[in-house]
Each structure stands twice: as C-alpha cells, then as structure tokens.
Amino acid sequence: MQFRPLGRSALQVSPLCFGGNVFGWTADEKTSFSLLDAWLDAGFNFIDTADVYSRWAPGHTGGESETVIGKWLKQGGRRDKVVIATKVGLDMGDGKVGLSPAYIRQAAEDSLRRLQTDCIDLYQSHKDDEATPLGETLEAFAHLIKAGKVRVIGASNYTAPRLAVALETSRKLGLPRYESLQPLYNLYDRAEFEQGLQKLCLDEEVGVIGFSSLASGFLTGKYRSAADTAKSPRGKTAIGKYLNPRGLRILAALDEVAAATRSTPGRVALAWLLARPGVTSPIASATSIAQLGDLTAAAQLALSAQAIALLDKASAPE
Secondary structure (H helix, E strand, O other): OOEEOOOOOEEEOOOOOOEHHHHHOOOHHHHHHHHHHHHHHOOOOOOOOOOOOOOOOOOOOHHHHHHHHHHHHOOOOOHOOOOOEEEEEEOOOOOOOOOOOOHHHHHHHHHHHHOOOOOEEEEEOOOOOOOOOOOHHHHHHHHHHHHOOOOEEEEEEEOOHHHOOOHHHHHHHHOEEEEEEOOEOOOOHHHHHHHHHHHHHHHOOOOEEEEEHHHHHHHHHOOOOOOHHHHHHHHHHHHHHHHHHHHHHHHHHHHHHHHHHOOOHHHHHHHHHHOOOOOOOOOOOOHHHHHHHHHHHHHOOOOOOOHHHHHHHHHOOO
C-alpha cells in the first residue's frame, strides 16, 4: 500500500478513506468491527467520522459512530496503525453547534472520550461558521494541537473564498492551517469542487478527501430506477436527484468501462476519483465485507486515458 501525504502535514494516509457514517447506523457494532478489521487487514489506515454521526437516525443522539470506533480501538493493537479523522461544528442539539473556541474545546473532549483515545489525528471543521471569526476558531485548534490532543486540522464544506481566507488567516497569525478539505465530490457532483476549490487546493497543497465518493451508492449501479430506491435507507432519501438523463448517462459510461476492465461500476467511479488532480483519499462507506472488497479493489484499478475521457464526457457538468 502506497500511502499519501495529507496536505503539508506529516500524516500519511491510504489512497481511500473508510467513511464511518455507517457505524452504529446501517452497520451494527459487530458488523462495524468486522469491517474495520478487514479494512486494516487490506492495508488501509484512514477512517473518517464525525461527532454528529448518526444523529439523523430515529432514536440516535449523535456520537454513535465515534463510540463504535472507540470500542474497536479499545480492543488493543490498532491505534498506531490507523489515522482517525473526526469533525466538529454541526448541530448536536442543546445549543452544541458551531466553531466557537469554547465549543471546540468541549466537543474535542467529548470526541476523545467516545473514541477512547488521547489524540485525534485529523480534527475537521464540519461546516463553516461565519458567526465566529476564523482567527478565534484557528486559535482554539492551535491550543488543542499544543496540548497534544489533535495532530492536524482540516475543513469540510467550505467554499473556495472562505477556505482561501482561512489559509491566509493562518499565515498572518502564525496559526496551524487547514491541511485538508472534505468537499462533496464524485462523478456526478463535480461542479462545485472543480469550479474553484480544486485550483485552490492544488496551489496551496491542501489534501482533498471528498465525501460521498459513490454518490450515496448511486455510482455502484445499485439504483437505476425509482423502484430501486427502496433498497436501502439512503436510497429512499438521497438517490432521487441522480435519477435523470445525466445520471443514467454516467451509469452507462461506468458500465462500459467496468466491462472493459472486468471490474464494477463502483470500482471504476473510485478509480476515476483517484486519478483526479489534487485528490488525496476519497471517502467511501461499506456495510458488508463484499462491499468493502469492492472498495479495496478500486485502489488497484488504473484507468486508461481513453476510459477517463469517456467518463469525463459522460459526467461533464451541465
């Protein structure tokens, strides 16, 4: 496994990152442990979660994913083999939201407790908080780094202008900078990242760890009609926007390349991302060992220039 540097930091991460949104939600604890073990056994080391996962599920309050990962780590012999990324900032209820210094300190302690570790490798601002000055947010992260509770910081869901201001603020104030960006990026959702963020990340050497790399499973070919959306909880809520002529055109291109490479649409979609300029480690989830095998195989799939051109044309933003 050839690891990649995350931004300008000392973190070395695998070319794919396991999305922990499923842990404690669509993957129960036992299944999650099996998936995490298999991920590590396959040579991958990067795991992404957030404090808010999976607050959206009925009966959940947030912290479920971190708690599962923490129990897995507690079994021993794993902590130094993985890079754990989590996030702060989305609404956890009871006024727990945003990126104020006081809340960041509180949220970090809560995440550390749930993860059963003394240090978060990558701590990310889950969403921009324009109500809090960037300097105050970055200084709060600096204190956590100085205390040894966080190694590196990153941003998620930032626009290009705000990320640029954040990076400049770090420079001016001599504070730690965001070494990674977690944007929405996949074969279907291309425009927002490619129209401003991509160049900024390349110019500033910010690592890109895009989320929803398989478009909530759409790019695996699992969902091809409205009737298919009943196949999973995510299908019922997230797939509708992809079932249109452009989405079906993308699936057709994925099918063609998958057939030519004796692969699968999901592997091809991830391999396309891995070939994109500036992308460090796309994030994808799995709820079964079979699905996870498809993810790990994607890291070994090198697409030809012809295949990439076909996918680029089919998925070109309208």
